[in-house]
Amino acid sequence: MQDRPDAAELAQAVREFIETEVLPGIDDPRLRFRTLVAANGLGILEREIALGAPLVRREVGSLARLLGRTESIPDDVDELRRRAADLNRELAQRIRAGDAPEGTLAHLVATVADKLRVASPRYLERYR
Amino acid sequence: MSVGAPPLSASTLSGELRERLVPIFGADIAIEQLALLAGGASKEAWALDLRTPQGTRQLLVRRAGGGVIHQGTLTLEDEHRLLEVASAAGVRVPKPYGYLGEIAGRPAFVSERVPGETIGRRIVQRPELAGARAALPAQMAEELAKIHAIPADRVPFLGGVGARDVLSRLTTEVDHLGDAHPAIELGLDWAKRCAPSQSETVVLHGDLRVGNLAVTASGLGHVLDWEFGHRGDPAEDVAWPLVRAWRFGVDQLRLGGIGDVEPYLERYNALTGRHITLASLDYWEIVGNLKWAIGALTQSRRHLSGQQRSVELAVLGRLAAEMEFELLHLLERAA
Numbered sequence: 001m002q003d004r005p006d007a008a009e010l011a012q013a014v015r016e017f018i019e020t021e022v023l024p025g026i027d028d029p030r031l032r033f034r035t036l037v038a039a040n041g042l043g044i045l046e047r048e049i050a051l052g053a054p055l056v057r058r059e060v061g062s063l064a065r066l067l068g069r070t071e072s073i074p075d076d077v078d079e080l081r082r083r084a085a086d087l088n089r090e091l092a093q094r095i096r097a098g099d100a101p102e103g104t105l106a107h108l109v110a111t112v113a114d115k116l117r118v119a120s121p122r123y124l125e126r127y128r
Numbered sequence: 129m130s131v132g133a134p135p136l137s138a139s140t141l142s143g144e145l146r147e148r149l150v151p152i153f154g155a156d157i158a159i160e161q162l163a164l165l166a167g168g169a170s171k172e173a174w175a176l177d178l179r180t181p182q183g184t185r186q187l188l189v190r191r192a193g194g195g196v197i198h199q200g201t202l203t204l205e206d207e208h209r210l211l212e213v214a215s216a217a218g219v220r221v222p223k224p225y226g227y228l229g230e231i232a233g234r235p236a237f238v239s240e241r242v243p244g245e246t247i248g249r250r251i252v253q254r255p256e257l258a259g260a261r262a263a264l265p266a267q268m269a270e271e272l273a274k275i276h277a278i279p280a281d282r283v284p285f286l287g288g289v290g291a292r293d294v295l296s297r298l299t300t301e302v303d304h305l306g307d308a309h310p311a312i313e314l315g316l317d318w319a320k321r322c323a324p325s326q327s328e329t330v331v332l333h334g335d336l337r338v339g340n341l342a343v344t345a346s347g348l349g350h351v352l353d354w355e356f357g358h359r360g361d362p363a364e365d366v367a368w369p370l371v372r373a374w375r376f377g378v379d380q381l382r383l384g385g386i387g388d389v390e391p392y393l394e395r396y397n398a399l400t401g402r403h404i405t406l407a408s409l410d411y412w413e414i415v416g417n418l419k420w421a422i423g424a425l426t427q428s429r430r431h432l433s434g435q436q437r438s439v440e441l442a443v444l445g446r447l448a449a450e451m452e453f454e455l456l457h458l459l460e461r462a463a
Contacts, residue, residue, distance in 0.1 A: 030164070034440055041443045085307065092308035095317050105459060108311045112453045119446040126379055127457065 008049040015042035047118045055114045056080045063087035066107050067094075138162040141174070141232055145189065148228040149178065149238065156181050162189075170201070171355065175241060188222065191236035200297070202355050206285045208237035210357045213282045219274045220350050222342075244342030244349040248376040251343050252385035263347030265387040268336070268369065269395035271351050276362045276400060278331040286331060288359040291323040294415060301422050305429060311452040315418045318459055322411055328402075330362050337369035338376065338384035363404045366396055367412030372454045373420055414458050421451035 005013060018039045026032045060073055060083050067090060074080050094100060116124040142159045149157060161177040174189040192204055202210065204227065211224040223240040230236070245251055252261070280286070289297070295316060302312055334356030342349040368374075369384040378385030383392050389409065397404060428445025430436045 034438075037443050038439045041439060044443070044446055088310055089308040091310045092313045095310055095313040098317065100314065100317065104310075104314060105456065105463070108314060109453075109456050109460070112311055112449055112456060115446075115449040116453055119449050123450045124453070126377075127453070 008046050011042050011045045011049065015039050015046070018042070044119055047121070051118055053077050053080075055117065056084055058114065059111050060084050060087065062107050062111060063091060066101050066103055067091060068101075138164070138174075144231050145176075145228075145236075148231060152226045152238070153178065153180050153185070160184060171204075176238070186241040187225070187238050188241040189228075189231075189236055189238050191231060192234040200287055200289075200356075200358065202285075202357055204235040204237055207354050207357070208239075209285070210283055210354050211237075211239065213278060214275060214351075214354070217274055217278045219271055219278075220348065221354075222350050222352065242342045242350045242352075244344045246339065246342055246352065248337075248339035248374065248385070251338050251341075252376045252378045252381075256345065257343060260343050260345055260347045261386040264338075264341075264343070265383055265392040266395045267348035268341075268384075269392050270399060271348065272333070272336060272362075272365055273396055273399035275333050275336070275351075276330040276365070280329075280331055280359060283331060283357070286357055286359050288329055290329065291361055291364075292320075294360065294364070294419075295319055295323065298415075298418055298422055301426055305422075305425050309421075309425070309452075311456055312418060312421055315414060315421075315455045315459060318462070319411070319415055319418065322462075324361065324363075324408065324411065328362065329359050332358055332360050332362070332365045334358050334365070335368070336365060337371070337374040338386060339374060361412070362400070362402060363408045363412050364415070366393065366404055367409040368416050370409060370413045371416040371420060373417075373451060410458075410462065414455065414462065417451050417455040417458065421448050421455060424448040424451060 018035060023032065023035055023039070026035055056077065057073065057080055060080055063069075063084065064071075064073065064087065067087060069087070074083060091101075091104070095104065113124060142162050145162070146157065146159055158179040159176065160179050161175070163175050165173045165175050170193045172189075172191040172193050174191065176187040176189050178185045178187055190204065190207075208224050208227040211221050214221050215223060222242045225238045225240070227237045228235075245254070245257065251257055299316060302309060302316070333351065333354060335353055336351060340351070340353040342352060370382050370389060372379060375381060375385035381387055382389050389406070393404060393406065393409065396402070424444045425448045427441045428443075428448070431438050431441035432445070
């Protein structure tokens with residue numbers, strides 16, 4: 001077991017350093033933009049550490065229902081990610097073959113919204 | 129920036145650059161200033177102040193960067209040729225001065241450096257540009273009308289891309305990503321079923337939107353960034369500035385965050401005698417979101433493969449979900 005700060009706290013510390021100490025001293029607009037992008041990348045990482053596991057579990061559950069899979073859903077997060085990748089490949093192939101399961105659009109809206117909860121939560125608010 | 133080739137310093141570039149400028153501007157010239165400008169994911173843009181016997185000229189040197197966003201991007205030489213043809217056709221473009229060949233190993237051309245705001249977020253927000261925003265919809269329609277009237281035989285290097293070809297190219301790009309993207313597949317499947325039977329193929333700018341225009345207080349100054357020029361359905365170009373990513377946060381104004389679509393479309397149809405419908409724009413807006421979602425994912429692969437390590441490209445891979453969400457939102461509406 002690692003000592004604190006944990007992974008999310010460490011990412012947050014680096015992001016806060018960039019935002020409060022690095023950014024104010026940057027005049028070059030190109031470097032400034034990329035520094036903002038870097039801070040945003042750390043924000044994505046913080047949210048993924050907090051939300052990643054429950055969201056991928058929800059995605060695998062939804063994919064399994066959509067594709068009529070009955071096998072049990074794994075507990076291990078790496079196992080869940082592999083399962084999500086496999087099921088997404090199967091869904092993508094069925095859509096391309098013109099055989100999208102009933103409920104595909106609703107499943108994708110919910111799943112992509114979950115991606116945005118990590119990648120860009122403020123963007124998601126623009127649809128309310 | 130690419131790991132293998134860090135950005136060139138101005139001093140490294142200037143010697144070779146000056147030599148190439150002599151045939152265009154004469155031997156009595158001196159580089160007063162040369163600085164790399166912001167923006168441009170796949171191309172460098174250098175602001176160049178050149179002293180000539182007639183006075184100092186404000187120029188722009190466009191030079192190849194690390195890679196391309198889409199397959200089918202024009203070479204710098206062809207982009208320069210397209211600028212020349214567009215300029216002769218009366219399109220408001222920065223005056224092209226010449227293709228320079230390779231400078232420090234990468235192709236480049238030189239053009240006039242034009243004034244005006246190019247940052248999309250500022251164009252849709254700044255109070256002092258309110259008058260420009262009112263003028264832009266009609267002006268964008270006018271420039272598109274002129275571009276679409278360019279005789280195709282003047283630009284034989286432009287690839288012809290029908291509605292179905294656009295979709296097969298996008299499918300190929302998805303296949304190169306290496307993982308599955310069901311939301312994009314659903315959009316491609318919809319687009320294949322709804323693709324228009326094409327009536328007409330014209331010269332297209334390929335990327336005309338807020339963010340690729342130099343905007344002054346009176347509106348559209350110049351049309352920039354011609355690297356995606358190709359031939360295709362005129363509605364593809366007319367719909368592109370509607371894509372939500374190009375509204376820069378002002379989502380309720382469907383035309384680029386600056387105006388409503390109807391007056392813009394009416395002006396375009398009146399100038400061209402075409403009858404592009406709102407339904408046709410709906411189709412091409414969905415395809416536009418597909419294009420940009422796949423473009424963002426493809427850019428992130430340039431980082432992941434090591435072709436061009438960049439935090440900006442890395443984060444774009446995650447932001448593709450924004451375009452996927454908009455795509456699904458539009459598919460729900462179209463259903």
